[in-house]
Amino acid sequence: MKLFSFEVPEPTEALPSIKSRYGILQWISSTDHKQLGILYLWVSLFFFLIGGFEAMLMRLQLAWPGLQIVSPQTFNELFTMHGTTMVFLVLMPTLIGLATYFLPLMIGANEMAFPRLNAMSLWMTLFGGLLLNFSFLAGGAPDAGWFSYAPLSEKNYSFSSGLDYYSIGLIVTGIGSIGAGLNFVITTLTMRIKGMRLRKVPLFVWMVFINSFLILAAFPLLNAGLVMLLIDRQLGSHFFLPNTGGSALLWQHFFWAFGHPEVYILALPGFGIISEVIPVFSRKNIFGYTTLAATTVFIALLSFGVWAHHMFVAGLGNPINTFFAAGSMLIGIPTGIKIVNWMATMWKGNIYFSTSMLFAVAFILDFTLGGLSGIAVAIVPLDWRVTDTYFVVAHIHYVFLGGTLFTIFAGIYYWFPKISGRMLNERLGKWHFWLFLLGFNMTFFLQHLLGFMGMPRRVFSYPDLPYYGILNLISSIGAVFMLIAVVIFIYNIFKSLRSGELAGNNPWNAWTLEWYTTSPPQLKNFETLPEVTSLRPVIDWEKQKVAQKS
């Protein structure tokens, strides 16, 4: 039956590179989880540069009161696209990409459960993102903020076609994410190596696994909301138009019922990375494996019962607010336990500060701050004071940047040797780390203060009130430091890809399965594997080998 089988140039022996025989065709037709993982990372980097450029423009505009570098309309498009890009096209694809690459390796599988679905997920993500960004060329980008509150996002108030691109683009990437989520769950459930019981998987795998359920449950809600928004805009229905019988609050409910789990979708895999990096560089076991795994489930369940804490000022009434405040504060408990467990993992270890570990430690500190400011906005009367001011801007950046992005950097410095076979340059890495840490805290710590000084978020300018100018200027200078740090990081990647020190199979002497194979792994990850008996299979096997020899 030749009719239904297509000959695709799939890799046969070695991992292909762009220089290989099939070249780029092989990359775009690949279903190999490693290649797709790498593509995910490149896609994220591409969008990261776009989103970062938008952020820099915004900080430039806000550097001093009364500047007119971009027009108000452009500014609104910039922050909308910055938020949307960073959440949907940078953080999510990076985390999904790392999981696509390492989840099968860590459970001793050679492939994901559905390799073609895996490829589809990647391309959906990419094309959804391109569609979203195409809006810049098609008359105007979305301009109603990344959560697009109706009715501002309706045709009557947002005239360009930007929000149509927003709806369609996010639906497309959302379908891609659902595909990835399905794949992760099923791969974890069905393809683990012999002996690796579900309660013995590495924590990164566990957290991606739990996270995938969040994706599966949250994205349909977003898609439903987006579909209604799109029908409102294109076919003239009335879902979110209050003056013709619709409801503005309904959109907020749909969006945040998705949006809050989304925050944990961005956080949990990061927690997983930290739970791999910290033990390896502390030369210790992960402290409280079971607790870390259990608290993840707890967080995932709670995350669906907290969405209305984004709507404390919407006037929902005290009883509803009480319920959601309780849920939101409760999340602080498992998260706090996690933080203590990570620190306890380092306790009495031999901590080696590679760049990866530095990012992990900085993550603990910054994420604690982000968590505490998160509790502040969970306390309803304080939310009535600070929400929608720069305090919230500071909070989300402490969670997404100081939290998730730091874990991503930690993960990339940790796993780059496995992906490329070469080490990232540690000296450049440290420059990257310190500049980024300094720039990040400079930019965003002061924004807490700006929030206390009543500066609303999403303003393209501000009155020249005392200290507004200077705080914003320092904040913008911090952004420049981050820019330099990112340039160093990218330079480091390209330099190390060419001439980095060769890594060997297991440069960190780590113990999860991905370090048992070659760097980079061959097309077939593993030929044969011994049985897994503990959380530290690679160390066990080395010991067995030594014992057999003597």
Next chain:
Amino acid sequence: MNESIYHIFRSSSEDTDIMNELFFHFFIAALVVFILVAGFLIFIVRKYKSKKLEKDKYTVLENRSTERITLFIASVLVIVFLFLTVKVMFRIQQTPSEEQKPFVKITGHQWWWEIEYLGDTLFTANELHIPTGDKFVALMESADVVHDWYVPALGRKIDMVPGVTNFVWMQAREPGVYEGMCNEFCGAQHTWMRVEVFAHEPEEFEKWFQEQKQKAVEKPDTLFQKGKQLFQDKVCANCHTIRGTSAKAKVGPDLTHFASRNKMLGGKAEVNFQNIKDWIEDPQKMKHGAYMPNFLMTEEEINALAHYLHNLK
């Protein structure tokens, strides 16, 4: 903090007092937690730092008691702050009783505030004048998109959601000017949707209120009359109200006592002759995205109209 710094902890009402108190308690708790985490982390990092990756070392350590202690401390903190949250929340956002009639209704528009004094129907715009003293209820509505009323010193912030009537308690103990702003992103000129609240002693307020209830002033000079005529001819009256004239539309702000206000365009500019002229000449130049059209008037007409508006004290 220095009084000249604008900040959200300036308090002129009971509500803001107790919110500030709650904030202070939380701030102390959060600071302690953060110092504990940071201190512990720094201690570990200094003590167990190693110059190189000790490839052969591997230690195992498990101890359930730290988890229990964390669980205990975190739970206590959550319970305490949940209790405080509920207590403060129910105290601030009390449903008004029958006697507690709402005093004003504030409606958010893109990008100005419509203010209606209930009971004794009076419409003004963009500046809220209130008497000092007891707290009162204000109703919050929106004419188009979601806005958010926030004057930090007087009370909590509250969204203005189209199709929904929210209420909020406000109070000003001392007379003075209180600045506030729209806090929910509401479109192109969200930035310039600020508001000033003027709190007067009750007698002062009564005086102001009676003044505002007057119809618009009449002046005999020709420029004024010409401006008044232009206001009708150039369809300004299709959107604005000036009581005492035939202008009765309510799309844009009420202009009856326009020149008595301090600022115009949502706090973007002061009310003076030059600004009014600039605004009429090219609204988009002054406030990009604003809904007022450019009527392409001659210099002479602009002068007359600005003169007229500038005299509506």
Next chain:
Amino acid sequence: MKIVFRQTKLLMQLFIASESLFFVALIIAYVYFRNFSDTWEASTNYLNVKRTAIFSIFLFSSSGTITIAKYALEKNKRKLLIFSLILTILLGATFVFGQVTEYMDLYNQEVTINQNIFGSAFFTLTGFHGFHVFLGLIILTIYLILTLLDVFRQRDPSSAFLAAEWYWHFVDVVWVFVFFIVYLMPLL
């Protein structure tokens, strides 16, 4: 059990669970607007409950015929399989036809998606269900063609059939809820 079969089963379970939430959201919107919107006009005034009930029976019975197809596949009865698949597709197509007539009627009564909030919620909810039925018909048709072309002589048909079958039951069950909420509840 073969691993591919197990994976397909899991895939369909999770996919259906996820997709159900999409419909749950649309149903929530419908019910919300029915109960809280000022401009809601009683749906019973426009909807033809009897006719839709009859067409629903076609859809429900197609769940039965696809079960026959499953039996035929297990027992390797090729003719019965093809027959019951064709029957399923025809029943499904009849239901879609019924939906089209319902839409035409509403259109003639000037009830459209942009007419009022009832129209918006009704057409979005039933439209997305109809869209899913339509996709199911395509899936079944592809499966039928593959069977006719004897593709499954070399390949195991069970997991592909499982996916199609479960998806079809899924759109059926969704219609049970939609029909109850949209058509029957106003009568109660």
